Amino acid sequence: MGKRKIRVLLAKPGLDGHDRGAKVVAHAMREAGMEVIYTGLHQTVPSIVNQAIQEDVDVIGLSIMSGAHIPICKKLMGMIKERDIGNKLVIVGGVIPNKDIPVLQDRGVNGIFPGGVHFDEITTFIEENVAK
């Protein structure tokens, strides 16, 4: 039996519609052999969590360009705890100032990838850190 492909839910939470980054990263993950489910725009946190459970993904990736990454991640991490799906890897990308990186880490976000990061960095991080 072949190894199960890593499943990723790539989500665009909130009202921001800039999805170039999300789509490019989704494409790169697919090229790297992962199965990618892209939620499309304007997703609420509860809907992202529900989709992650329904799709039984290993990774939840958020792309946020609006500057609202802290309130969104706070909400997401709370809900992940509530729904007891802490085994899923959570990564965040987008317009994220350096000073916010430790804040997100404190909230429990596993990987943070501001604009300009190489595809390889993201996919390698996932491969190395995803729950085996």
Next chain:
Amino acid sequence: MGVATYIKDEKDAIKEVILQSGIKIKPVYTPEDLERIGFDYDKDLANPGEFPFTRAIHPMGFRSRNWTTRQYTGFGTPEETNERFKLMISHGQTGLNVAFDLPTQMGYDSDDPMAEGEVGRVGMAVDSLKDFEIAFKDIQLNRIGSGLTINAVASIMLAMYQAVAEKFGYKKEEISATPQNDILKEIVGRGAWIYPVEPAVRLIGDTIEYSMKELPRCNPVSVAGYHIRESGCTPAQEISYALMIAFAYIDNVVARGFKAEEFVGRFSFNLNIYGNLWETVAKFRAARKLWAKLLRERYDVQNKKALFLRGIFGGGGSGMTKQQPENNIMRGAYYALAAALSGAQTTALCSFDEAYTIPTERAALLSLRTFQILMDEIGLRDTVDPLAGSYFIETLTKEMEDKILEEMKKVEKAGGMVEAISSGYVQREVAKQAYEFEKNLQQGKVTKVGVNKYTEGVDMEVELHEHNEEWAQLQIDRLKDLKRTRDNKAVNESLKALEKTAKEKKNVMPYLVECCKCYATVGEMANVFRDVFGEYVEPSIF
């Protein structure tokens, strides 16, 4: 983004230059190139101000009129935004370009659960006419024109702009607003859509028809190739998609029994600048020419002024980098130079800190000064279309024209623009280009200074615009106050009238003005449309 691909030999000599639009640049151009493309001065260029306007839309270009500077501005509550407007005007800015926060752009009031965390963040929060009264206080609305960067609910904002102007005592005939109002590009590239394609395009038709009759100085649509380019398409695709989108809006109004000639002169464009200088200049010259030619061919528009491609040519955010951010100041200056060499009528720049967040006061002022230096110091107002007659530029302009037409044919083949967007054809093309470019950048096939070349050194720290969490609460409190004190009976009646009109597919604009004047909120009006039209469902394409 937007840089060409260079093929070099082992000694770093350039063997081949391939522009993003797919055109190869030769090392040397001569009169033979002009012969090859069949260059004809009267047919291809003509004097500035003459059809097909390749050189400029006005005979005297920047000599008769400096360009309008319109930095994208707005954040927090209307009070902060009003202050920043006045600051920019006091420093010589000649137009406004209003940034709305995401809840406003998406038709949610500040107290809506969907707005949480976003109020006043990337633009100013607007819930009702009360907010416009504060934001535009002491601005001379008969002299300063305002770009309103909003799309899905642009009809509401245009109505609100009329309402605030009338409240301040201006006549609706003397105000000049340019709502962006381009929903098709939102669906392709920027993502601030609400309603399905058909009613969304109809709303745009409503604003065009209404402006024709009631707001003669307003430009009801600013077709924004800009954002499609930001999403990854090539410069040739940017122009091709923008023109095709414009034709879709024209068709909607023509189907109402009007002639394109009657309204198309009020169309404007929002187009992007970054990347290769020559490709940019050729793009704008080809765009002016094609717009005029195609309006004549397709819609038999004869009036010269109605054939002008007018608009804002602005320095694009995609060109700006998070790495070594101060380099973006220099990049911005070159983008502004490209705008000047292209004969931009109006301009704006993304500021150097915009890869991080919306600009600080200092960054916004630097952008404004960049334009002023070009025009007042360096000599860009001296003569019209200074690059005209260059063997290279004229050849490239012609090749760009051919590329744009080629892309337009592909869209026609995919069923026209509305169909090509509904089916996801355009989105797929754009996503493909975006991925290819990113891959090339990461593999070093294209160069971005400070990103994949000359990366050594510490990253510069920049002072960033700070978002104030208290703004949201202030805004919500004001909204609650408003709902308590306004005449709610009048609000409900005006919203009912709006609903009835929307259901009957009649022009909603006069009813929106009435709703605004009663202090109905943006969310209330947008929800009437949500109920009647439903919401757009996005295909998942990457």
